[in-house]
Amino acid sequence: MSQIVERKAQHRKKLGNLKRSSQLDKSRCSCICVCAIIQLIIPVTAPELDPPTCKGAKSNLKAYQEKRDFDKTTEPLWGEGKDEGQHRFVVQKHQATHLHYDFRLEIGGVLRSWAVPKGPPLEPGVRRLAVQVEDHPIDYIDFAGEIPQGKYGAGSVEIWDKGEFNLKKESTDILEFSLRGKKLSGSYALIRTDDKNWLLIRRKEA
Numbered sequence: 422m423s424q425i426v427e428r429k430a431q432h433r434k435k436l437g438n439l440k441r442s443s444q445l446d447k448s449r450c451s452c453i454c455v456c457a458i459i460q461l462i463i464p465v466t467a468p469e470l471d472p473p474t475c476k477g478a479k480s481n482l483k484a485y486q487e488k489r490d491f492d493k494t495t496e497p498l499w500g501e502g503k504d505e506g507q508h509r510f511v512v513q514k515h516q517a518t519h520l521h522y523d524f525r526l527e528i529g530g531v532l533r534s535w536a537v538p539k540g541p542p543l544e545p546g547v548r549r550l551a552v553q554v555e556d557h558p559i560d561y562i563d564f565a566g567e568i569p570q571g572k573y574g575a576g577s578v579e580i581w582d583k584g585e586f587n588l589k590k591e592s593t594d595i596l597e598f599s600l601r602g603k604k605l606s607g608s609y610a611l612i613r614t615d616d617k618n619w620l621l622i623r624r625k626e627a
Contacts, residue, residue, distance in 0.1 A: 484555040497560035517576035
């Protein structure tokens, strides 16, 4: 009699294990189905990567990128900037609403830029207003062409002068450098007078 009771107990235990196993399988199946449905509704996509730029350059170029419609303009979207010690400069004659000259220095993997209404000074002792604008990508150093009407900076752009420079002093409010270009050569300085306004000065040679 005891053997019969024991066998019935073992039988009930097996039935209980099978039942729990079946419930777990159903639960796993439900989880898999739910996950599959979620992936169909919300597809998993790789994160969008920003274009490669040198350290610190990405945030500096944000203002440049936000102001332009790259489906319309041929201006470069970005340029991979590596601060390899190269110091190049460019002056671009920009016939926009008002004629001005864009003076750009390659520093820190971007082109730090100023709009000079009357053009860079050629004679020692001459000072010119230079209004600082957003940093430009390195690729802009070779840009020349037509910016479409109705777009930011609309008008013609041509390279007026370019070359290399030696950076002698750099601080928040002053840059001192010497230029070696076809039209511009010698010692220059950029001195901040207020927020965005600077003076571009042709230094007298010692």
